[in-house]
Amino acid sequence: MSASMIVLPVALPVLTALIALLGGRPKTWRRWLVGISATIQLGVALALATGAYEMPPQVLGLGGWAAPYGIVLVVDLLAGIMLVLSSITALGALLFGFAELPVKVENPLRLPLVQFLVAGINLAFCTGDLFNLFVAFEVMLIASYALLTLEADDWDIKQAFPYLAMNLVGSTLFLVAAGLAYGLFGSLNFAQIAERSTEMAGTPQLTVFALLLLFVFGMKAGLFPLFYWLPNSYPILPNPLAALYAGMLTKVGVYVLLRMFGQVLPPDMPLLHTIMAWLAAATMILGVLGAVSRNFIRSILSFHILSQIGYMVLAIGLFTPYAIAAAIFYVMHHIIVKSTLFMVGGTVSALNHTDDLGKTGRLWLLTPVLGVVFLFQALSLAGLPPLSGFWGKYMIIVEGVRQSEWVLVACALLAGILTLFSMLKIWNGAFWAPKAHEGVYLEDSRWKPMTAVAGGMTMLSIMIGFGAEFFMRISHEAARQLLDRTAYIQYLLGGGN
Amino acid sequence: MMWETAILIGLLFGAACYLILQASFVRILFGFILLSNAANIFLLAMSGSPHGKSSPIVGKGHGPMVDPLPQALILTAIVIGFGVIAYLVILLYRTFLDQRTANACELFEPEAKRSERELS
Numbered sequence: 286m287s288a289s290m291i292v293l294p295v296a297l298p299v300l301t302a303l304i305a306l307l308g309g310r311p312k313t314w315r316r317w318l319v320g321i322s323a324t325i326q327l328g329v330a331l332a333l334a335t336g337a338y339e340m341p342p343q344v345l346g347l348g349g350w351a352a353p354y355g356i357v358l359v360v361d362l363l364a365g366i367m368l369v370l371s372s373i374t375a376l377g378a379l380l381f382g383f384a385e386l387p388v389k390v391e392n393p394l395r396l397p398l399v400q401f402l403v404a405g406i407n408l409a410f411c412t413g414d415l416f417n418l419f420v421a422f423e424v425m426l427i428a429s430y431a432l433l434t435l436e437a438d439d440w441d442i443k444q445a446f447p448y449l450a451m452n453l454v455g456s457t458l459f460l461v462a463a464g465l466a467y468g469l470f471g472s473l474n475f476a477q478i479a480e481r482s483t484e485m486a487g488t489p490q491l492t493v494f495a496l497l498l499l500f501v502f503g504m505k506a507g508l509f510p511l512f513y514w515l516p517n518s519y520p521i522l523p524n525p526l527a528a529l530y531a532g533m534l535t536k537v538g539v540y541v542l543l544r545m546f547g548q549v550l551p552p553d554m555p556l557l558h559t560i561m562a563w564l565a566a567a568t569m570i571l572g573v574l575g576a577v578s579r580n581f582i583r584s585i586l587s588f589h590i591l592s593q594i595g596y597m598v599l600a601i602g603l604f605t606p607y608a609i610a611a612a613i614f615y616v617m618h619h620i621i622v623k624s625t626l627f628m629v630g631g632t633v634s635a636l637n638h639t640d641d642l643g644k645t646g647r648l649w650l651l652t653p654v655l656g657v658v659f660l661f662q663a664l665s666l667a668g669l670p671p672l673s674g675f676w677g678k679y680m681i682i683v684e685g686v687r688q689s690e691w692v693l694v695a696c697a698l699l700a701g702i703l704t705l706f707s708m709l710k711i712w713n714g715a716f717w718a719p720k721a722h723e724g725v726y727l728e729d730s731r732w733k734p735m736t737a738v739a740g741g742m743t744m745l746s747i748m749i750g751f752g753a754e755f756f757m758r759i760s761h762e763a764a765r766q767l768l769d770r771t772a773y774i775q776y777l778l779g780g781g782n
Numbered sequence: 783m784m785w786e787t788a789i790l791i792g793l794l795f796g797a798a799c800y801l802i803l804q805a806s807f808v809r810i811l812f813g814f815i816l817l818s819n820a821a822n823i824f825l826l827a828m829s830g831s832p833h834g835k836s837s838p839i840v841g842k843g844h845g846p847m848v849d850p851l852p853q854a855l856i857l858t859a860i861v862i863g864f865g866v867i868a869y870l871v872i873l874l875y876r877t878f879l880d881q882r883t884a885n886a887c888e889l890f891e892p893e894a895k896r897s898e899r900e901l902s
Contacts, residue, residue, distance in 0.1 A: 416855055423862045430869055439880040443889050446877060449870060450802070453814055456866070457821045460859055464825040467852065 291345040291358045293329045294368050294407040297322055302400035311391045316383055319396045323379055326403070327372035334365030338762060341776045344413070357474065357777060359413035362763040363613060367410040367540050370620045374532040375403045377742050381628050382525030384734035385635065392436055399529065402428035409537050413777060415463050415473040418541065422459065422505070426452050429534060432526055433518060441521040448518040451511070455504045462497040469494060476777035479549045479770050486551040495557050498545050503561075506538030507591050508598060509568040515591060516575060520583040524631025527583060531590055532624035536616055539597045546601060547609055547767045562602030566693050569595030569700040576707040582630040582640040582715065585707055586623070589666065592700050593619050599697065600681045603688060610764035611680035614757055618673040618749055622662050625742040629659045632735040633715050636725050642714030644722030651725050655736045656716045658743045663708035665746055668701045673750035676757065787827045794820035807874045807884040814870060818863035825859065828852045 405425030572591030600612035665672035801813030
């Protein structure tokens with residue numbers, strides 16, 4: 286496999302977006318184009334991920350410039366896994382969107398913008414350079430701002446303002462962090478920062494830099510106390526986009542935290558890791574309490590994103606190879622489950638014409654398949670064995686017990702129970718309630734393909750649950766590669782393959 | 783030189799934070815413009831003092847040159863910042879048209895309270 290393949294996960298979506306943009310008004314061929322392109326992207330991502338297993342990271346110097354001078358794209362197993370997940374989520378969300386809306390009603394800008402968003406996400410996973418990461422984040426964020434307001438109505442659009450304001454502050458501080466990195470280490474390349482930061486371990490400058498990174502990416506991931514932009518802005522998105530955002534955007538923040546704290550910054554920063562673990566615990570509890578207090582399906586699910594982010598960041602904060610592997614496993618499980626739940630929420634609101642739990646109902650009687658899909662994913666999110674969520678939580682709690690962090694373990698368990706409680710709330714409101722406010726619109730046959738897409742995603746999630754051993758092996762290997770800093774530095778600075 | 787730059791950056795960040803925390807849309811907008819400029823100047827400061835150095839042009843400069851990398855970074859950051867600020871202007875304008883207010887506090891107050899105020 287040649288290293289130049291690494292450019293494909295970024296180049297393909299950009300190319301597709303441009304062609305679709307030139308295509309003008311929404312037509313059926315555009316859907317085929319984007320759908321086929323998304324399938325090819327999935328294939329490329331799978332090839333990259335399998336190629337990275339037990340292999341040194343693949344490095345590509347853009348424009349023929351080798352590592353310390355040029356911008357490099359790097360794919361190791363973690364980046365490969367994230368690429369696969371982003372392609373799966375993007376493909377699922379696209380198919381769900383095709384099922385939800387007829388071609389003619391679709392906004393002509395939606396498909397190109399989704400492809401730009403995917404390009405930004407993929408670039409963030411592949412890049413080996415801090416400033417390039419900033420650019421990737423901006424590509425992703427600008428596409429996300431546009432999608433957020435593209436189809437929002439006059440009343441909802443104000444929710445985009447806090448989202449934009451928070452992310453503007455975050456981006457500016459990211460820029461400052463990049464400048465600081467250049468000032469401190471004389472380089473923006475991850476490998477060179479890793480090499481030079483080892484010598485600086487324990488200095489106040491490095492701590493400030495790390496805190497700045499924690500602030501910026503903690504905000505993007507939705508970590509306490511900077512998560513208020515998320516639960517209000519996600520519910521205004523159209524359903525398929527909400528599934529994509531919920532699956533991927535915050536997880537890009539988690540990925541960068543993993544990459545930065547696991548690989549680029551020196552491992553002996555106990556203060557930072559403790560701060561991270563406690564912020565994560567607060568996020569878990571407050572997120573799930575927010576979910577319990579809400580009465581709209583998509584608001585509940587948005588708050589759950591936060592509490593689940595808490596588990597992943599807690600695992601990073603515990604900071605042992607086992608905990609990092611747990612975080613990676615959790616990310617795999619969470620992305621699939623979360624976007625499926627948003628799809629189920631979208632289908633429910635298509636059937637009931639609302640996602641207000643006071644007005645929905647009767648779905649278990651009329652559409653049992655949707656109920657089964659929801660049940661699998663909701664129980665998986667809550668962490669019931671043998672579904673995928675159980676294994677992720679199990680690994681994190683085992684590591685917490687090993688380190689005798691009893692309070693953190695208690696928070697994680699409590700958040701799990703409350704998750705189950707709020708999932709049952711959706712179950713009672715939407716599926717078991719004897720009467721729906723406006724009746725159930727079964728004649729609107731869109732729900733069948735929508736349920737089919739959600740069902741397909743559920744299959745994947747069940748696969749992760751029952752094939753947990755295989756996925757854990759992958760997570761452990763990815764964590765090993767991530768924490769093996771010397772090999773990373775050597776391959777990156779060794780002159781690009 | 784270093785101290786003056788540091789104080790300038792500090793002042794810009796402070797003023798930007800103050801403006802962003804105001805309720806008026808226009809002040810928030812100016813706050814964000816200042817914020818991105820403060821970050822850009824911070825990046826520029828990372829290339830060190832320009833005293834006694836020539837501009838980084840191949841074949842033109844003599845002796846030590848200024849580090850060109852931060853300048854390249856700023857160029858990228860300015861372009862991105864410009865785009866996002868343009869988007870912010872449009873978003874605020876659209877919000878102003880839809881909600882008939884240019885005040886961030888009124889934007890998020892409960893509906894009942896709002897109609898009460900409009901009646902009085």
